[in-house]
Amino acid sequence: MAITIPGSPQDMPTTAPRYVGKEVKRIEDPALVTGTAEFIDNFALPGMAHAAILRSPHPHAKILRVDTSAAEQMPGVVAVLTGADIKRWCNVGTTAPEGWGSTPMAVDKVRFVGEPVAAVAATSRYVAEDALELIEVEYESLPTVRNPQDAVAADAPLIFDNQPSNVIQDRTYTWGEVDQVFDDADHVYTEKFRWNRVGANPMETFGCICHWDVVNNSLTCYGSYQTPSFIALGRAASLNLPSNRVRVVSHPHGGSFGGKGGPRGTDIAALLSRKANGKPVKYIEDRVEYLLAGAGQSWDRYYQASLAVTADGKLTGFKVDLVDDQGAGAEGYGTISAAKPLAAFTGCYTIEAAQYHMKLVATNRAPTYAYRGYGPPPHNVVLESMVDIAARDLGMDPVDIRRRNYIQPDQFPYTIPSGNEYDSGSYAAVLDKVINMSEYQAMRQQQREAREQGRLLGIGVVNTVEPGVFDWNAYSTVGVPGVGVPEGVKVAIDILGHITVTLGFTLEGQGQYTLAAQLVADYFGVEMDSVRVTYASTDVAPPHFGHGGSRLGVALSGAIMGACKKIEEKFRLVVAGLMQCEPDHVELMDGHMRVQGMPGAEMPVAQVAGTMLGRSDLLPPGMEPSPEATYVWTADDRNEPDDQGRCKSYLTAANACHIALVEVDRDTGITQILKYFIVDDCGTRLNPANVEGQIQGSVAQGVGAVLYEEYVYSEADGQPLVSLFSDYLLPGIHEVPMTEKAFIETPSPVAPLGAKGCGEGAIHTTPATIVCAVNDAIAHLGVQTRETPISPNRLWKLLQDVVEEN
Template sequence: MIESPPRIRPQRWIGEAVPRKEDPALLTGAGRFIDDLDPFPNTYHAAILRSPHAHARILSVDAARALALDGVKAVLTGARVAEISKPFHAGISEPVHFYPIAVGKVRYVGEPVAVVVARDRYIAEDALDLIEVEYERLEPVVEIDRALERDSAPLHENVGSNVVHERSFVYGDVDGAFAAAEDVIKATFRFPKYASTPIETYGVIAHYQRGTDTYAIHANFQGPFVLHTLLAAALRVPGNRVRVLVPPDIGGSYGIKALLYPYMALIALASKESGVPVRWIEDRLEHLCASSSLTDRLTKVQAAVLRDGTVLALRLDHVDNVGAYVRAPEPACLYRMHGTSTGAYRIPAIAIHNRLVTTNKLPTGLNRGYGGQEHYFALERTMALIAKRLQLDRLDVVRRNLVHADEFPYRAPAGSVLDSGDYQAALDEALRLAEYGKLLAARDRARAQGRCAGVGLACVVEPSGSSMGYITIALPLEQRKKSLPKSGAAEAVTVALDPTGAITVRLGTAPQGQGHQTVAAQIVAEELGVSLESIEVIAEVDTQTSPWTIASGTYSSRFAPIAAVAVQSAARKVAMKLRAIAAQECGVPADDVELAEGLAIPRGERAKAIPIKRLAGLAHWNPLALPAGLEPGVYETAYYSVPILEAPDDQDRVNSSAVYGFVADICLLEVDRDTGKIDIQRYVSVHDTGRMLNPLLAEGQIRGGFAHGLGGALMEEIVYDESGALLSGTFADYLCPTAAEIPPLQIGHVDTPSPFTPLGAKGIGEGNSMSVPVTIANAVADALGIDDVTLPLTPRRVWELAQR
């Protein structure tokens, strides 16, 4: 069987710049996205009638003319949805009922009011124009400040107030620190509402099977699969009757496709009502008005400081605007950074007051950076203001407060355990790459020539691999105690060898372009000593047949810290089995068998090497010959969760993420006072990615996060007028950076592998989404010599700031 003499050459794949396995199909137009699928015969098309009003009571819906149109099968209204389903659960105490369609009232422009099921989308849209809805307009509540006022019209009358959640936390001796402070810096920050804009919009193809009372729902859903549980509950069936199938390819998400689940329920119900399979592909107008966004946030900060810049304590007052409903996983946006509220700094005491308000805006959810950009905008602006107020060098203030390299793992007062890092070294690397001295000289030279230049800086901790428990911090202890404690963040992976030794890896991560197939293949290839080409990685999730956990999916940059380890664990299970079989065949201990070059090679006895495909064949064809205790076949599933992710403790402390990366950003820009145009001349970003799994993919993630952060800094905003009308409904009005608007980015690394996971890798997809908005804000504040900076820094806003 051995065709050539074996030569052991252990191949290292993890950490190599391997090109993406996914690309050939994607680049040749052979990807398979949701709208490429045609899983059910005789599938009808849905179009959704949406609210033109921000806040109104629905007096009547008359669909008679629509139903009379040739080709229309059914019209589903909110009243009917309320009869046949239950509202979705969310993790707060107050009863904010959320259905996937307006029931009784509309609460934001674009909210679904009726679903038409018709033979094609043209007819469905024709029918929308024939549905007559009578509305009674109510007072729109648009801004956070209005929502906080007691007399604002409550969106949810049964709650009675637009403040739908409030909790206070104190960690450490905050009062003592403020009493001891030599100065107190106070500032107020507002962070705007913006979104993710993947090329592919939402899509659902649902089929209700009457005979078995089951739903099959194809959807380009990204997880977290805890939402599958909520979906089944809303549809009033057990989870095993809701089969969610994620297509092989998803055209980007950046968080937003987590919030597809209400539409999965809506289209599933439309299928049930109409008796036919139903396809709904969201168009761009729908996406921009009624998918999801991050929260806009009002933050008031007080910092107790010493004159040398030491920060003794912080008081943070947050008001997070979740829009019209509290949709799970909200209020996660407010709590994702909770344990890490002190950022990269060794600030011993912190008090946090959290409120959540509802307004007549698009409801919120996951968005690249989720909670981080809002949080660091306040924290890193505050650090800049401290330096300015105390007339200290900005760098000195940062350095004085950064967690020291010898303090890791560092337990932050609110609970996060910063696993590893060398923040000072990473900052120094950023300064070196940016040639900081020359940068400052360039700024000063520009100023001397009458131009307006500024330097910005930010240091952020980038959490990745969210714990399933952190959201429960939103509930008071006594309420939390009533249910099961929630900890960890598990992922599941299967590695299987067929009788010919062909290797299939099955992921539960539902990737959207991140390159999981590539990295999974790298890990498996390295563990099994096989070539990359010999491995197929299946990323399409089927909740009936794929391995998955409640935490599965792609969010919180969790592939590198968690899913990659599950891949490694499953591959190691397979490796152990192969080595055990080979050991018996060769008569050596299993520990002496190495896997390389597609062979199992007894140490020092290359001539006895056995091809892996022969071992796999043996496990399938000849189970009686297997070593005692081994099961036939080669099909191994591993579940991995990070041990350090404990449930919140009784003091409300929670380690919210598996591992923590770090980003240090430096930027030089010029502002044209007459046009408000910002010219970013230099941008340096240094990252701690732990152990890097694939440098090409890491760079791609950093550049993508940078572009998204840049959008938030300079142009992206979901704009409503004072009546609650949405003004940013097309890509001519909701501006995203394109390649032409993205300045050169210089990337550096100071990587410190995490000691808490076997691979030591850290997530890297969101750091710059968190850091770029505030870095640019700091630079513009420096350029214009002002304290009050609001995003996005559009030409108009910058011009107005420059006029002050």
């Protein structure tokens, strides 16, 4: 039976939604503000041991010998794990593209600093760390591949011996008549950019407790897992278990942003448990481990881009040449972040042809992982900087050149050259609103006046499209198989009418449990407080993926609407039987099943559920007594990619325009954000407070990436130089701008309730906005910054050049 998912909150069976679209308080919060949420390190199992991991100090070396005898003898040690165990028990992890994976612990050689080499489980973490000091490892150094240049050198050492070179993938995608467009252009601008490594750094690092049931040969992993079913499948593959013998129990986690990690730590804790005859083993990654080699490094990129423009400022072609330093292999799916830009390659603009040369290389840096945004933030710095370069050369205001090139509201659905289809948008309306809100012209005046006093003020105006609701097909260009990302929930009404939603992901911060309660409460006309949202582990949950790809709010809405609708259909049959009418004449409205045209002939949903469970004699013959339903949602109409990677991938296209006013201090190179304005459009706002929180938090991460954060590696020997928060600078309360925000709502015509993915839009936009603002501040000096983060040091050097030249 096809289920129709409501396309708007107005289509829900309620006269007026009481919760959907409102700034309701989050049901997650009481546990969090009292410190009672069960983060993984707050949880223990009886008899549990604690793991610590010995990690490689070398970027590239052969392992000649590992001697664990002294550690094994130490009192309190229950198991020691080395590459020898890995060799007999483990498989190499799968990657996209295939063949660039590792085992969870190095076997014959290490490929990056921080790679696990041995591990100990002991009575406490303190004892386990003591035992690590007794392990002797003998290494033979190999030449280090420090960067992509080293990686492709003629005599480059191979990082993966099973591969012919260090190039993971080297392909060019051509979309439309690129050569023609560039030949015909009045202007072609070409520039180079460098985006240095940044990453997620959730406040809680990864942690898990693994219990290998040695009698039944099955594994349970409790931990801070962002995508539990994906993790479970991966463990089955790497640990040689049938997929139904791995059970993952995800605990509330302290942020993730794609970069939580889990595979290596889980496998190591699992094998320690196996070796300790089934004793549960806890592993809590510490911050130094996370910063050195956790899942917190992403986007290490070298760009060259060209933009084709007509004399009157029409953008016609865009070419991007990317070299992406993936680090030591593709285990963290960092490759996907190079593929995702296809979903919005040409941004808000009607650029007709494009080309993407994507070269992904392996080096001896730590492997790269997902991070919020998953690739477009650097891409958008390139695209939006190129647009500003064109505007500056043509003497156009950055606002005007953008407006000149927008996809217009009547052009949607709009297929961009790289294949994705944007669902809807009102780009000019967003721009107009932010221009008014920021008093843009007054800011320009302020800038002129400041400049007369020798101060460097700059304004950045940047707009982006945020692809929302990912589909696997978006990543086919790096070898990810499949179309569709199922997300399921079960909605059940008990005999007393209380409703429970069961789903396969846990708390991560975005407030989706609250959203689930809002949706169900409005659907069945009950109080939000009476809806319970509960987590199911991977063995019993409906098919699910969980958080990721600005997808879960929309996918969850689809799944919940589907499950509620299925229950409604059952209730229709029950009530039609009881009221002696046709099922078509029964409708759900405001919590009651009503017979149309018969005032007073109605039953509250609780009574219908109670009847189903307690009075089988009153049900239609053969009817299952089950006032519950499971619905698994995936986006409709996604297709297989063509040979140039083109497909309908991300379902929704949200949009935002940011305007920042910054001041650059000429003497120190420090950039200060003076004002920051945002107007965004993510369709229906199901919980406006949650959306605002996603935007502001994502601005903070964007500011971090563009001004402060950087995983620095030694140019001399490839050693990582960042291992503490005093090296890796997360923005604090003084660094993040208190933004002024507004929005417009252009509902998605294709997504449940008209909502669009909205978790990543600001990190897509903020770095580009600040880059454009800084360049606007210094352009008249004849210099430009093309490298992030724009640290005081980098900017000061640029400005010194000017001083010296003058």
